[in-house]
Amino acid sequence: MKTQRHTLRALALLLGYPDAKARALMPRLADAMDAEAALSPARRKELRALARALVSIDPIEAETQFVELFDRGRSTSLHLFEHVHGDSRERGPAMIDLIQTYEKSGLLLGPHEAPDHLCVLLEFASTQPPATARAFLGEMAHILSSIFSALRKRESAYASVLAAVIELAGHKAEAVAVAEDQPIDESWAEPIVFDGCSTKGQARPGDAQPIHIVRKTAAAAASGASV
Numbered sequence: 001m002k003t004q005r006h007t008l009r010a011l012a013l014l015l016g017y018p019d020a021k022a023r024a025l026m027p028r029l030a031d032a033m034d035a036e037a038a039l040s041p042a043r044r045k046e047l048r049a050l051a052r053a054l055v056s057i058d059p060i061e062a063e064t065q066f067v068e069l070f071d072r073g074r075s076t077s078l079h080l081f082e083h084v085h086g087d088s089r090e091r092g093p094a095m096i097d098l099i100q101t102y103e104k105s106g107l108l109l110g111p112h113e114a115p116d117h118l119c120v121l122l123e124f125a126s127t128q129p130p131a132t133a134r135a136f137l138g139e140m141a142h143i144l145s146s147i148f149s150a151l152r153k154r155e156s157a158y159a160s161v162l163a164a165v166i167e168l169a170g171h172k173a174e175a176v177a178v179a180e181d182q183p184i185d186e187s188w189a190e191p192i193v194f195d196g197c198s199t200k201g202q203a204r205p206g207d208a209q210p211i212h213i214v215r216k217t218a219a220a221a222a223s224g225a226s227v
Contacts, residue, residue: 001130004038004168008133011168012122014047014161015078018054018062026051039164046160053157069158075150081116083143118147122165137169149175 010029016022030048033039039047054062070078077083081094098115102108102124113120121140125133137144148162152175163173 001134002038003036004130004133005036005126006032007036007038007164008122008126008168010047011161011164012119012126014050014054015119015122015158018059018066020059023055023059023062026055039167043160043164043167046157047164050157050160069151069154069156073150076147076154078118078147079114079116080118080121080140080143083146118144118165134168134170137165138171141166141169141171144169145171145174145176148173 010033013022013025013029030044030051033044033047037044070076074082084094095115099109102115105124105127107124107127109115109120121137125136128136144162144166148159148166151159151162166173
């Protein structure tokens with residue numbers, strides 16, 4: 001089986017936030033993937049075009065597009081447990097299990113790294129023997145196919161990166177049905193059932209909470225009641 005260490009790391013960087021440091025590495029990523037040839041020439045050509053586009057467009061535009069694509073909807077989220085567990089209680093234990101898997105292989109996460117983020121998963125896979133990495137990624141092929149389909153539906157060039165990961169997992173990149181996406185901001189909004197017992201936005205962390213001062217009438221003050 002072909003080595004794919006550098007290819008997996010290159011894919012992780014392609015899926016990372018396109019800041020100045022990441023964009024400076026883009027030309028080298030394409031060369032590294034060509035050197036390993038773990039992917040087909042056609043797929044590598046697509047990835048090289050994406051790397052070139054991330055370098056050529058306005059930096060702010062590249063970052064804005066990334067946030068809109070990956071942070072504003074569930075169907076394209078790169079946090080894989082978001083697709084499996086959502087916000088349920090099962091997500092916590094699954095995170096712990098994944099962290100323990102990393103630690104057994106000597107990989108320690110930074111304080112701001114989420115274990116279920118695809119970039120982290122790819123970095124971990126790059127440290128494993130090719131057969132182990134292939135089997136590891138194969139376990140999540142159905143989730144990768146869902147993200148790939150959502151990206152292709154949006155006609156995003158990032159779909160090629162997901163297709164490459166799926167292929168390295170030993171599967172064929174094929175579109176599957178995806179539900180209409182609901183923006184994360186809306187899906188986290190307070191349910192309407194609470195609308196009558198709180199002010200608009202009261203449940204949102206960090207928002208200023210309005211204070212209503214009610215003046216007592218003389219009669220109410222005398223009786224100890226409030227109006």
